[in-house]
Amino acid sequence: MGSSETFENELTQLLPRLRRFAFSLSRNGADADDLAQATIERALRSRGQWEPGSRLDSWLYRIMRNLWIDTARARGRKEKHEAPEEEAQFVGEDPRESMDASLELKRAMAAMNRLPDEQREIVALILVEGFGYREVSEMLDLPIGTVSSRLVRGRTALLEMLGGSADG
Amino acid sequence: MVEEEKFFAWLDGELSPDEAARVEAAVAADPELSKMAAEHRSMAAGLRGAFGAVEAQPVPERLQAMLKGDGKVASLTDARSRRQARLAQPFWVQAAALAATLAIGVFAGSQLGGGQGSPIHPRDGKLVAAAGLEQALSTQLASAPANTGPRIGLTYRDTSGAICRTFEDRAASGLACREGGDWRIRSLFQGAEGQAADYRMASGGDPQLMEAVDASIDGEPFDAAQEKAAMERGWR
Numbered sequence: 001m002g003s004s005e006t007f008e009n010e011l012t013q014l015l016p017r018l019r020r021f022a023f024s025l026s027r028n029g030a031d032a033d034d035l036a037q038a039t040i041e042r043a044l045r046s047r048g049q050w051e052p053g054s055r056l057d058s059w060l061y062r063i064m065r066n067l068w069i070d071t072a073r074a075r076g077r078k079e080k081h082e083a084p085e086e087e088a089q090f091v092g093e094d095p096r097e098s099m100d101a102s103l104e105l106k107r108a109m110a111a112m113n114r115l116p117d118e119q120r121e122i123v124a125l126i127l128v129e130g131f132g133y134r135e136v137s138e139m140l141d142l143p144i145g146t147v148s149s150r151l152v153r154g155r156t157a158l159l160e161m162l163g164g165s166a167d168g
Numbered sequence: 169m170v171e172e173e174k175f176f177a178w179l180d181g182e183l184s185p186d187e188a189a190r191v192e193a194a195v196a197a198d199p200e201l202s203k204m205a206a207e208h209r210s211m212a213a214g215l216r217g218a219f220g221a222v223e224a225q226p227v228p229e230r231l232q233a234m235l236k237g238d239g240k241v242a243s244l245t246d247a248r249s250r251r252q253a254r255l256a257q258p259f260w261v262q263a264a265a266l267a268a269t270l271a272i273g274v275f276a277g278s279q280l281g282g283g284q285g286s287p288i289h290p291r292d293g294k295l296v297a298a299a300g301l302e303q304a305l306s307t308q309l310a311s312a313p314a315n316t317g318p319r320i321g322l323t324y325r326d327t328s329g330a331i332c333r334t335f336e337d338r339a340a341s342g343l344a345c346r347e348g349g350d351w352r353i354r355s356l357f358q359g360a361e362g363q364a365a366d367y368r369m370a371s372g373g374d375p376q377l378m379e380a381v382d383a384s385i386d387g388e389p390f391d392a393a394q395e396k397a398a399m400e401r402g403w404r
Contacts, residue, residue, distance in 0.1 A: 108218035164207025
Protein backbone atom coordinates (compact mmCIF):
# COMPACT_ATOMS: atom_id res chain seq x y z
CA MET A 1 0.00 0.00 0.00
CA GLY A 2 3.03 2.25 0.36
CA SER A 3 3.07 3.66 -3.16
CA SER A 4 -0.70 4.03 -3.24
CA GLU A 5 -0.64 6.05 -0.02
CA THR A 6 2.04 8.26 -1.51
CA PHE A 7 -0.09 8.83 -4.58
CA GLU A 8 -3.07 9.84 -2.50
CA ASN A 9 -0.98 12.03 -0.21
CA GLU A 10 0.58 13.83 -3.12
CA LEU A 11 -2.80 14.26 -4.75
CA THR A 12 -4.18 15.66 -1.51
CA GLN A 13 -1.37 18.18 -1.37
CA LEU A 14 -2.11 19.26 -4.91
CA LEU A 15 -5.82 19.79 -4.30
CA PRO A 16 -5.63 23.53 -3.54
CA ARG A 17 -3.77 24.13 -6.80
CA LEU A 18 -6.10 21.88 -8.78
CA ARG A 19 -9.08 23.80 -7.44
CA ARG A 20 -7.47 27.05 -8.42
CA PHE A 21 -7.06 25.77 -11.97
CA ALA A 22 -10.66 24.52 -11.98
CA PHE A 23 -11.89 27.96 -10.93
CA SER A 24 -9.93 29.67 -13.68
CA LEU A 25 -11.51 27.38 -16.28
CA SER A 26 -15.09 27.19 -14.99
CA ARG A 27 -18.10 29.46 -15.10
CA ASN A 28 -18.82 29.31 -11.40
CA GLY A 29 -17.67 27.74 -8.18
CA ALA A 30 -20.12 24.85 -8.29
CA ASP A 31 -18.91 23.82 -11.75
CA ALA A 32 -15.31 24.24 -10.61
CA ASP A 33 -15.68 21.89 -7.67
CA ASP A 34 -17.55 19.37 -9.83
CA LEU A 35 -14.63 19.51 -12.24
CA ALA A 36 -12.17 19.03 -9.40
CA GLN A 37 -14.15 16.04 -8.18
CA ALA A 38 -14.36 14.47 -11.63
CA THR A 39 -10.61 14.97 -11.97
CA ILE A 40 -9.87 13.19 -8.70
CA GLU A 41 -12.17 10.32 -9.69
CA ARG A 42 -10.48 9.98 -13.05
CA ALA A 43 -7.02 10.20 -11.47
CA LEU A 44 -7.83 7.50 -8.93
CA ARG A 45 -9.20 5.22 -11.64
CA SER A 46 -6.27 5.78 -14.00
CA ARG A 47 -3.48 5.91 -11.47
CA GLY A 48 -1.81 2.99 -13.23
CA GLN A 49 -1.15 5.30 -16.17
CA TRP A 50 0.87 7.73 -14.11
CA GLU A 51 4.59 6.99 -14.19
CA PRO A 52 6.06 7.33 -10.73
CA GLY A 53 8.89 9.80 -10.90
CA SER A 54 7.20 11.98 -13.50
CA ARG A 55 5.40 15.13 -12.47
CA LEU A 56 2.09 14.33 -10.87
CA ASP A 57 0.91 17.93 -11.15
CA SER A 58 1.25 18.07 -14.95
CA TRP A 59 -0.52 14.73 -15.24
CA LEU A 60 -3.43 15.96 -13.10
CA TYR A 61 -3.68 19.28 -14.89
CA ARG A 62 -3.90 17.45 -18.17
CA ILE A 63 -6.70 15.22 -16.87
CA MET A 64 -8.59 18.23 -15.60
CA ARG A 65 -8.15 20.15 -18.81
CA ASN A 66 -9.39 17.22 -20.90
CA LEU A 67 -12.44 16.70 -18.71
CA TRP A 68 -13.17 20.42 -18.87
CA ILE A 69 -12.84 20.61 -22.64
CA ASP A 70 -15.19 17.64 -23.08
CA THR A 71 -17.70 19.31 -20.80
CA ALA A 72 -17.37 22.68 -22.48
CA ARG A 73 -17.84 21.18 -25.93
CA ALA A 74 -20.86 19.15 -24.97
CA ARG A 75 -22.35 22.13 -23.20
CA GLY A 76 -21.81 24.33 -26.21
CA ARG A 77 -23.73 21.88 -28.34
CA LYS A 78 -26.51 21.46 -25.80
CA GLU A 79 -27.04 25.09 -25.05
CA LYS A 80 -27.41 26.00 -28.67
CA HIS A 81 -30.55 23.92 -28.66
CA GLU A 82 -31.87 23.88 -25.17
CA ALA A 83 -31.10 26.81 -22.96
CA PRO A 84 -29.59 30.27 -22.99
CA GLU A 85 -25.98 30.39 -21.95
CA GLU A 86 -25.42 31.02 -18.31
CA GLU A 87 -23.19 33.98 -17.80
CA ALA A 88 -20.48 34.34 -15.27
CA GLN A 89 -22.73 36.65 -13.25
CA PHE A 90 -24.01 33.44 -11.73
CA VAL A 91 -20.82 33.39 -9.74
CA GLY A 92 -21.75 34.11 -6.16
CA GLU A 93 -25.38 33.03 -6.42
CA ASP A 94 -24.46 29.68 -5.02
CA PRO A 95 -24.82 30.20 -1.26
CA ARG A 96 -21.79 28.01 -0.65
CA GLU A 97 -19.49 30.45 -2.31
CA SER A 98 -21.03 33.82 -1.58
CA MET A 99 -19.18 33.67 1.71
CA ASP A 100 -15.73 33.25 0.31
CA ALA A 101 -15.67 34.34 -3.30
CA SER A 102 -14.16 37.76 -3.23
CA LEU A 103 -15.23 40.44 -5.60
CA GLU A 104 -11.86 40.19 -7.29
CA LEU A 105 -12.33 36.50 -7.88
CA LYS A 106 -15.75 37.08 -9.40
CA ARG A 107 -14.36 39.74 -11.70
CA ALA A 108 -11.46 37.52 -12.70
CA MET A 109 -13.72 34.54 -13.38
CA ALA A 110 -16.13 36.66 -15.39
CA ALA A 111 -13.30 38.02 -17.52
CA MET A 112 -11.70 34.61 -18.04
CA ASN A 113 -15.09 33.30 -19.05
CA ARG A 114 -15.32 35.69 -21.92
CA LEU A 115 -12.12 34.33 -23.45
CA PRO A 116 -12.39 31.60 -26.06
CA ASP A 117 -11.70 28.20 -24.46
CA GLU A 118 -8.41 27.74 -26.27
CA GLN A 119 -7.07 31.03 -24.93
CA ARG A 120 -8.48 30.61 -21.44
CA GLU A 121 -6.68 27.35 -20.73
CA ILE A 122 -3.36 28.78 -21.80
CA VAL A 123 -3.77 32.01 -19.85
CA ALA A 124 -4.71 29.95 -16.79
CA LEU A 125 -1.77 27.57 -17.08
CA ILE A 126 0.87 30.22 -17.74
CA LEU A 127 -0.26 33.40 -15.99
CA VAL A 128 -2.05 31.85 -13.03
CA GLU A 129 -0.49 28.43 -12.56
CA GLY A 130 3.01 29.54 -13.52
CA PHE A 131 3.89 26.83 -16.03
CA GLY A 132 6.44 27.61 -18.74
CA TYR A 133 5.59 27.79 -22.44
CA ARG A 134 7.39 24.50 -23.09
CA GLU A 135 5.58 22.69 -20.28
CA VAL A 136 2.22 23.88 -21.54
CA SER A 137 3.00 22.96 -25.12
CA GLU A 138 3.79 19.41 -23.96
CA MET A 139 0.79 19.25 -21.65
CA LEU A 140 -1.65 20.30 -24.37
CA ASP A 141 0.17 18.72 -27.34
CA LEU A 142 0.38 22.07 -29.09
CA PRO A 143 3.28 23.70 -30.95
CA ILE A 144 4.99 26.25 -28.77
CA GLY A 145 4.21 28.98 -31.30
CA THR A 146 0.50 28.26 -30.92
CA VAL A 147 0.80 28.48 -27.15
CA SER A 148 2.63 31.78 -27.47
CA SER A 149 0.20 33.39 -29.92
CA ARG A 150 -2.91 32.29 -28.01
CA LEU A 151 -1.38 33.65 -24.83
CA VAL A 152 -0.82 37.03 -26.49
CA ARG A 153 -4.43 37.22 -27.66
CA GLY A 154 -5.84 36.04 -24.35
CA ARG A 155 -3.87 38.39 -22.14
CA THR A 156 -4.49 41.33 -24.45
CA ALA A 157 -8.24 40.75 -24.22
CA LEU A 158 -7.99 40.36 -20.45
CA LEU A 159 -6.11 43.62 -20.08
CA GLU A 160 -8.93 45.36 -21.90
CA MET A 161 -11.51 43.80 -19.59
CA LEU A 162 -9.68 44.09 -16.31
CA GLY A 163 -7.40 47.05 -16.81
CA GLY A 164 -3.77 47.03 -15.83
CA SER A 165 -3.50 49.41 -12.94
CA ALA A 166 -3.45 48.21 -9.36
CA ASP A 167 -6.84 49.71 -8.51
CA GLY A 168 -8.43 48.04 -11.56
CA MET B 169 10.94 47.66 -32.52
CA VAL B 170 10.05 44.55 -30.53
CA GLU B 171 7.83 41.87 -31.95
CA GLU B 172 4.75 41.29 -29.80
CA GLU B 173 5.31 37.63 -29.00
CA LYS B 174 8.93 38.30 -28.12
CA PHE B 175 7.91 41.13 -25.85
CA PHE B 176 5.59 38.84 -23.89
CA ALA B 177 8.08 35.98 -23.87
CA TRP B 178 10.50 38.44 -22.26
CA LEU B 179 7.84 39.48 -19.76
CA ASP B 180 7.28 35.82 -18.85
CA GLY B 181 10.97 35.08 -18.46
CA GLU B 182 11.03 32.76 -21.47
CA LEU B 183 13.96 34.30 -23.36
CA SER B 184 17.63 33.41 -23.18
CA PRO B 185 19.71 35.89 -21.17
CA ASP B 186 21.10 37.49 -24.35
CA GLU B 187 17.71 37.97 -25.96
CA ALA B 188 16.18 39.12 -22.72
CA ALA B 189 18.83 41.80 -22.35
CA ARG B 190 18.13 43.08 -25.87
CA VAL B 191 14.37 43.26 -25.30
CA GLU B 192 14.84 44.83 -21.91
CA ALA B 193 16.94 47.60 -23.39
CA ALA B 194 14.39 48.20 -26.16
CA VAL B 195 11.54 48.38 -23.65
CA ALA B 196 13.45 50.73 -21.37
CA ALA B 197 14.02 53.06 -24.29
CA ASP B 198 10.37 53.12 -25.33
CA PRO B 199 7.82 54.73 -22.92
CA GLU B 200 4.95 53.05 -24.75
CA LEU B 201 6.44 49.58 -24.28
CA SER B 202 7.37 50.37 -20.68
CA LYS B 203 3.80 51.30 -19.92
CA MET B 204 2.52 48.15 -21.64
CA ALA B 205 4.93 46.01 -19.61
CA ALA B 206 3.76 47.60 -16.36
CA GLU B 207 0.10 47.18 -17.23
CA HIS B 208 0.49 43.54 -18.16
CA ARG B 209 2.55 42.78 -15.06
CA SER B 210 -0.12 44.39 -12.93
CA MET B 211 -2.95 42.59 -14.69
CA ALA B 212 -1.21 39.21 -14.33
CA ALA B 213 -0.49 39.89 -10.66
CA GLY B 214 -4.15 40.77 -10.13
CA LEU B 215 -5.20 37.53 -11.83
CA ARG B 216 -2.81 35.48 -9.68
CA GLY B 217 -4.08 37.26 -6.58
CA ALA B 218 -7.73 36.68 -7.44
CA PHE B 219 -7.31 32.97 -8.14
CA GLY B 220 -4.81 32.68 -5.30
CA ALA B 221 -7.79 33.23 -3.00
CA VAL B 222 -9.10 29.85 -4.17
CA GLU B 223 -5.83 28.13 -3.38
CA ALA B 224 -5.91 29.65 0.10
CA GLN B 225 -9.44 28.40 0.82
CA PRO B 226 -9.91 25.16 2.71
CA VAL B 227 -10.54 22.31 0.27
CA PRO B 228 -14.19 21.22 0.48
CA GLU B 229 -14.71 18.14 2.60
CA ARG B 230 -16.28 16.20 -0.27
CA LEU B 231 -13.04 16.46 -2.26
CA GLN B 232 -10.79 15.57 0.64
CA ALA B 233 -12.99 12.63 1.57
CA MET B 234 -12.40 11.05 -1.84
CA LEU B 235 -8.73 10.61 -0.97
CA LYS B 236 -9.15 9.30 2.53
CA GLY B 237 -9.93 5.78 1.35
CA ASP B 238 -12.60 5.04 3.94
CA GLY B 239 -13.92 2.18 1.82
CA LYS B 240 -17.15 3.85 0.75
CA VAL B 241 -17.76 3.56 -2.91
CA ALA B 242 -19.78 6.66 -3.60
CA SER B 243 -20.27 9.77 -1.57
CA LEU B 244 -23.71 10.21 -0.14
CA THR B 245 -22.70 13.38 1.64
CA ASP B 246 -21.99 14.72 -1.77
CA ALA B 247 -25.37 13.68 -3.09
CA ARG B 248 -26.94 15.57 -0.22
CA SER B 249 -24.95 18.73 -0.73
CA ARG B 250 -25.56 18.31 -4.41
CA ARG B 251 -29.28 18.36 -3.92
CA GLN B 252 -29.01 21.49 -1.82
CA ALA B 253 -27.01 23.06 -4.61
CA ARG B 254 -29.56 22.01 -7.20
CA LEU B 255 -30.44 25.60 -8.04
CA ALA B 256 -26.85 26.22 -9.02
CA GLN B 257 -26.97 23.47 -11.63
CA PRO B 258 -27.10 24.37 -15.27
CA PHE B 259 -30.62 24.26 -16.62
CA TRP B 260 -29.94 21.43 -18.99
CA VAL B 261 -28.63 19.10 -16.26
CA GLN B 262 -32.00 19.33 -14.58
CA ALA B 263 -33.68 18.86 -17.92
CA ALA B 264 -31.60 15.75 -18.56
CA ALA B 265 -32.58 14.32 -15.19
CA LEU B 266 -36.22 14.90 -15.98
CA ALA B 267 -35.83 13.25 -19.35
CA ALA B 268 -34.25 10.26 -17.64
CA THR B 269 -37.27 9.91 -15.38
CA LEU B 270 -39.60 9.94 -18.32
CA ALA B 271 -37.51 7.26 -19.99
CA ILE B 272 -37.98 4.73 -17.19
CA GLY B 273 -41.21 3.38 -18.57
CA VAL B 274 -39.71 2.98 -22.00
CA PHE B 275 -36.68 1.15 -20.70
CA ALA B 276 -38.60 -1.11 -18.32
CA GLY B 277 -41.12 -1.91 -21.03
CA SER B 278 -38.55 -2.91 -23.60
CA GLN B 279 -36.63 -5.07 -21.13
CA LEU B 280 -39.74 -6.73 -19.78
CA GLY B 281 -40.76 -7.80 -23.23
CA GLY B 282 -37.41 -9.56 -23.59
CA GLY B 283 -36.65 -13.22 -23.25
CA GLN B 284 -34.50 -15.28 -20.93
CA GLY B 285 -31.75 -12.71 -20.65
CA SER B 286 -33.92 -9.90 -19.41
CA PRO B 287 -32.36 -8.44 -16.25
CA ILE B 288 -35.74 -7.62 -14.75
CA HIS B 289 -38.71 -9.96 -14.34
CA PRO B 290 -42.20 -9.52 -12.96
CA ARG B 291 -42.93 -11.93 -10.12
CA ASP B 292 -46.13 -11.87 -8.09
CA GLY B 293 -46.83 -8.40 -9.35
CA LYS B 294 -43.40 -7.10 -8.37
CA LEU B 295 -40.36 -6.35 -10.47
CA VAL B 296 -37.35 -8.36 -9.39
CA ALA B 297 -33.79 -8.68 -10.65
CA ALA B 298 -33.00 -11.64 -12.88
CA ALA B 299 -30.14 -13.10 -14.90
CA GLY B 300 -26.91 -11.10 -14.81
CA LEU B 301 -28.35 -8.37 -12.66
CA GLU B 302 -29.52 -10.83 -10.02
CA GLN B 303 -26.10 -12.43 -10.05
CA ALA B 304 -24.29 -9.12 -9.70
CA LEU B 305 -26.49 -7.99 -6.84
CA SER B 306 -25.99 -11.28 -5.00
CA THR B 307 -22.30 -11.92 -5.59
CA GLN B 308 -20.51 -8.73 -6.53
CA LEU B 309 -18.64 -6.61 -4.04
CA ALA B 310 -18.29 -2.95 -4.89
CA SER B 311 -14.65 -3.18 -3.86
CA ALA B 312 -14.12 -5.86 -6.54
CA PRO B 313 -16.16 -4.73 -9.56
CA ALA B 314 -16.67 -7.05 -12.51
CA ASN B 315 -15.16 -6.08 -15.85
CA THR B 316 -18.42 -6.51 -17.70
CA GLY B 317 -22.08 -6.33 -16.85
CA PRO B 318 -23.67 -4.37 -14.03
CA ARG B 319 -21.51 -2.63 -11.46
CA ILE B 320 -22.54 -2.38 -7.84
CA GLY B 321 -22.36 1.01 -6.15
CA LEU B 322 -23.63 1.52 -2.62
CA THR B 323 -24.88 -1.09 -0.20
CA TYR B 324 -26.91 -0.06 2.83
CA ARG B 325 -29.77 -1.00 5.12
CA ASP B 326 -33.02 0.85 4.54
CA THR B 327 -35.45 2.11 7.14
CA SER B 328 -37.45 -1.13 6.93
CA GLY B 329 -34.32 -3.14 7.73
CA ALA B 330 -33.82 -4.59 4.24
CA ILE B 331 -30.45 -4.51 2.53
CA CYS B 332 -30.42 -2.40 -0.61
CA ARG B 333 -27.82 -2.02 -3.33
CA THR B 334 -27.43 0.42 -6.19
CA PHE B 335 -26.37 -0.89 -9.58
CA GLU B 336 -25.34 0.59 -12.89
CA ASP B 337 -24.62 -0.63 -16.35
CA ARG B 338 -24.51 1.02 -19.71
CA ALA B 339 -28.26 1.02 -20.18
CA ALA B 340 -29.51 1.92 -16.75
CA SER B 341 -28.85 2.49 -13.10
CA GLY B 342 -31.13 1.68 -10.24
CA LEU B 343 -31.78 0.53 -6.73
CA ALA B 344 -32.77 -2.96 -5.59
CA CYS B 345 -33.65 -4.16 -2.09
CA ARG B 346 -33.74 -7.68 -0.68
CA GLU B 347 -37.24 -9.08 -0.21
CA GLY B 348 -37.52 -12.74 0.62
CA GLY B 349 -35.09 -14.41 -1.74
CA ASP B 350 -35.39 -11.72 -4.41
CA TRP B 351 -33.87 -8.37 -5.23
CA ARG B 352 -36.88 -6.16 -5.75
CA ILE B 353 -36.33 -3.23 -8.05
CA ARG B 354 -37.16 -0.02 -6.24
CA SER B 355 -35.90 2.53 -8.76
CA LEU B 356 -34.65 2.44 -12.30
CA PHE B 357 -33.10 5.25 -14.31
CA GLN B 358 -31.94 5.45 -17.86
CA GLY B 359 -28.19 5.07 -18.06
CA ALA B 360 -25.58 7.74 -18.39
CA GLU B 361 -24.99 8.88 -21.91
CA GLY B 362 -22.65 11.41 -23.37
CA GLN B 363 -22.25 14.61 -21.46
CA ALA B 364 -24.56 13.85 -18.63
CA ALA B 365 -22.11 11.14 -17.61
CA ASP B 366 -19.62 13.73 -16.45
CA TYR B 367 -22.16 15.26 -14.15
CA ARG B 368 -23.32 11.96 -12.82
CA MET B 369 -19.79 10.85 -12.25
CA ALA B 370 -19.05 14.10 -10.51
CA SER B 371 -21.85 13.57 -8.06
CA GLY B 372 -20.97 9.93 -7.37
CA GLY B 373 -23.88 8.54 -9.35
CA ASP B 374 -27.11 9.57 -11.00
CA PRO B 375 -28.42 12.40 -8.82
CA GLN B 376 -31.91 10.88 -8.81
CA LEU B 377 -30.52 7.52 -7.78
CA MET B 378 -28.61 9.18 -4.96
CA GLU B 379 -31.82 10.88 -3.90
CA ALA B 380 -33.65 7.56 -3.85
CA VAL B 381 -30.88 6.23 -1.62
CA ASP B 382 -30.99 9.27 0.57
CA ALA B 383 -34.75 8.93 1.01
CA SER B 384 -34.62 5.30 2.13
CA ILE B 385 -31.30 4.84 3.91
CA ASP B 386 -31.07 4.19 7.62
CA GLY B 387 -27.74 5.58 8.80
CA GLU B 388 -24.70 5.39 6.54
CA PRO B 389 -23.79 3.17 3.58
CA PHE B 390 -21.79 0.03 4.29
CA ASP B 391 -18.05 0.17 4.06
CA ALA B 392 -16.16 -2.63 2.31
CA ALA B 393 -16.03 -4.85 5.41
CA GLN B 394 -19.73 -4.44 6.19
CA GLU B 395 -20.61 -5.17 2.59
CA LYS B 396 -18.61 -8.40 2.62
CA ALA B 397 -20.15 -9.48 5.92
CA ALA B 398 -23.64 -8.80 4.59
CA MET B 399 -22.97 -10.99 1.56
CA GLU B 400 -21.73 -13.80 3.79
CA ARG B 401 -24.96 -13.58 5.78
CA GLY B 402 -26.98 -13.93 2.58
CA TRP B 403 -28.03 -10.27 2.48
CA ARG B 404 -30.32 -10.61 5.48
